[in-house]
Amino acid sequence: MPTPSAPSLRDIFQWEVRSWSRALPLWQRNVPAQRPITALGIGEREGGLSLWLAAQGVDVVCTDLHDFPEATKALHERYGVQDRVRYQQADATALPFPDASFELVFFKSVIGALGSKEKQANALREMHRVLKPGGALLFAENLHGSPLHVRLRKRFVAWDHYWRYLDPVQDRDLFAPFARLEDDTTGVLANLGRSEGQRDLLARVDAVLRPLVPQRQHTIWFGVAHKS
Numbered sequence: 648m649p650t651p652s653a654p655s656l657r658d659i660f661q662w663e664v665r666s667w668s669r670a671l672p673l674w675q676r677n678v679p680a681q682r683p684i685t686a687l688g689i690g691e692r693e694g695g696l697s698l699w700l701a702a703q704g705v706d707v708v709c710t711d712l713h714d715f716p717e718a719t720k721a722l723h724e725r726y727g728v729q730d731r732v733r734y735q736q737a738d739a740t741a742l743p744f745p746d747a748s749f750e751l752v753f754f755k756s757v758i759g760a761l762g763s764k765e766k767q768a769n770a771l772r773e774m775h776r777v778l779k780p781g782g783a784l785l786f787a788e789n790l791h792g793s794p795l796h797v798r799l800r801k802r803f804v805a806w807d808h809y810w811r812y813l814d815p816v817q818d819r820d821l822f823a824p825f826a827r828l829e830d831d832t833t834g835v836l837a838n839l840g841r842s843e844g845q846r847d848l849l850a851r852v853d854a855v856l857r858p859l860v861p862q863r864q865h866t867i868w869f870g871v872a873h874k875s
Contacts, residue, residue, distance in 0.1 A: 654698050658722060659671075659695040659696065659698060661695050663834075663838055663840075664843070665847050666834045666838070666846070667756075670787045670867075670870075671699075673871060674869075677873075678700070678705070679750055684750040685705070685748070685749050686700050686706070686749055687708050687748070687777060688700075688709045688710060688754070689739050689754035690739065690754050691709045691719075693722075694709055694715070694719035694720075694723060695755075696753050696754075696785075697709040700753070701723065701728035701731040702728055707731060707732050708744075709733065710734075710737035711737070712736065739770040740761065741773065744777045745777070747778065747779045748777045748778075749779060749782060750783075751778075751782060751783055751784075752783075752784045753786065754787075756788060758770050758788055759789050759813065760806070762809045762811050764811065764818070767811065767821055775824040775874055781873075781875075783871050783874070784825065784872040784874075786868075786870060786871075786872065788813050789812050789813065789868075790813055790814065790832065790866050792838075792864060792866040793835075796838070796866060814863060815830070815862050815868045825874055826873050826874060828872050829873075830871075831870065832862045834853060835852075835853040835860050835864070835865060836849040837852075837853050837866070
């Protein structure tokens, strides 16, 4: 079993692990060294990113729109970080926390579910509001991808009719409240895999293809948005 200070990438990211975990080095550089600090997780139903930070001694408020499954708490207990995690229901567009409450806010594959750019912008304004001055938002979100991705989603993805996929060029204004944005994109073929093994293999191919494919046809946008 991994030690509490080193949770597995699979437990942190859950699916398409090799692709999404490419955000980790950038995120890690922006986790403050001092303790105590408190972080807010948005849409943390599986609790993976909360696990990652709690294992580093960060106190985490782990939120989701709905009640948490027992498996989320069991994951945190397995790594011995349950005393650093508090669970709460919260709507990303109306966060129930005071201004300047957290050093970090984080989310992965969440704001697409809001369905409209207006709601996404509102959610990001709320995340900015609850960050302390000098705080950072760690994020990773789904992109439109290529025309092939768009066609396949319409046919095979049940939530495609309401999910609003981001565009790394046209949606940069979502981060307008923040002083600075560090970001990158990844993912080309990996999310077409039918199993995690296939997705892992395709992600290795993506490492070669990624520089050759326009950013707007990548599938994942990740970064750190800094509050002044």
